[in-house]
Amino acid sequence: MSTIRLPGLVDAHVHLREPGYEYKEDFATGTMAALAGGVTTVLDMPNTNPPTSTPERLADKARRAAAQAVCDVGLFVGATNTEADAYLPVAPQACGLKIYVSDTFGSLRIDTLALMHRLFRTWAAQAAQVGYRMNGAPHGLGPITVHAEELMLPVCLALSHLYAVPLHIAHVSRRSEIELIRAAKERGLPVTCEATPHHLFLSTDDLPRLGACGDMRPRLATPDDVAALWENLEFVDIFATDHAPHTLVEKGIGVSEAPAAPPPGVPGLETMLPLLLTAAQDGRLTLDDIMMRCSDNPRRIYGLPMQPETWIEVDVDAAYELTNADLKTKVGWTPFAGQRVYGRIERVVLRGESVYARGEVLAAPGSGKVLFQGL
Numbered sequence: 001m002s003t004i005r006l007p008g009l010v011d012a013h014v015h016l017r018e019p020g021y022e023y024k025e026d027f028a029t030g031t032m033a034a035l036a037g038g039v040t041t042v043l044d045m046p047n048t049n050p051p052t053s054t055p056e057r058l059a060d061k062a063r064r065a066a067a068q069a070v071c072d073v074g075l076f077v078g079a080t081n082t083e084a085d086a087y088l089p090v091a092p093q094a095c096g097l098k099i100y101v102s103d104t105f106g107s108l109r110i111d112t113l114a115l116m117h118r119l120f121r122t123w124a125a126q127a128a129q130v131g132y133r134m135n136g137a138p139h140g141l142g143p144i145t146v147h148a149e150e151l152m153l154p155v156c157l158a159l160s161h162l163y164a165v166p167l168h169i170a171h172v173s174r175r176s177e178i179e180l181i182r183a184a185k186e187r188g189l190p191v192t193c194e195a196t197p198h199h200l201f202l203s204t205d206d207l208p209r210l211g212a213c214g215d216m217r218p219r220l221a222t223p224d225d226v227a228a229l230w231e232n233l234e235f236v237d238i239f240a241t242d243h244a245p246h247t248l249v250e251k252g253i254g255v256s257e258a259p260a261a262p263p264p265g266v267p268g269l270e271t272m273l274p275l276l277l278t279a280a281q282d283g284r285l286t287l288d289d290i291m292m293r294c295s296d297n298p299r300r301i302y303g304l305p306m307q308p309e310t311w312i313e314v315d316v317d318a319a320y321e322l323t324n325a326d327l328k329t330k331v332g333w334t335p336f337a338g339q340r341v342y343g344r345i346e347r348v349v350l351r352g353e354s355v356y357a358r359g360e361v362l363a364a365p366g367s368g369k370v371l372f373q374g375l
Helices: 027-036 055-068 088-093 113-130 152-163 175-186 197-201 204-214 223-231 272-281 287-302
Strands: 003-006 009-014 039-044 072-075 097-100 144-147 167-169 191-195 311-321 340-350 353-357
Touching (some): 027 055, 097 113, 113 152
Parallel strands (some): 097 144, 144 167, 167 191
Antiparallel strands (some): 311 340, 340 353
């Protein structure tokens, strides 16, 4: 057994589904799944019901998280077509602004260029007053984070340049996208990006086997697209799961009549680290690569505070098979079920307290912190 100690991980892209979709996940089960995956900080997306797009809704979500979370939680605010930038009075209390300009689950898709201009312009104006939160600074704004695929990506890059707004591109999945981001970085634009394990380790070749359990947004891409992500890994700043749980019944699994349009998304909090450690065993990554993208860079990009006396203990040589039965997520499945991986999380310590050990969550509900509140 080769047990090593690593920093607590950050998952900068999760959907904990509360409020509105608690039957899929909530702050309790989602953060329990995080600890089981070695993740001690999660950043939660705003496409709940109702969406986190006003000061009142951000405050409500923060109260829910404070009562239930067992790891630290940052909350995004989101823009809508009808409420636009209503969140601005509490923008510094969010980890960032999420804008959806491509197909997604929920009601937050922005569909006009004029509104996109307004959102970037008002975020820049707010930042001119409070600054940007970077490198652990406790005050200011986070970046604008976008779900922008294919033709929408250059639009967002242009707006970022026009308004001098730091831009983070979520879940990059295609060769055309990572090569465009690479060019933007080489020109010095303030852009960062993330890739998910499912876009790094799955492709369209896996769809016949996965069926609806392989349906997510962005969709699985071709093997050539996957190869492009690995070829351009130095330009990928963050590994994040886009943990997006839906029930197997919603996916049409085990039911007599499958739904016409199963909701897109897959859970991922508990499988990210073993998948990445397996790639390290295969020589495709190093531990430094993983820690940079799962700890150092997300903390820097989103200005997250450090967690003192926090670490995870991982048996990096433990080989085992991923199974649905072992998961803490409420939906209880993974598209990687049956895959053999390396790296078993033995223990998680958060601020000096053992919060996970030998497959059991030990943390009390509400022991996690909700970040950036009360500033």
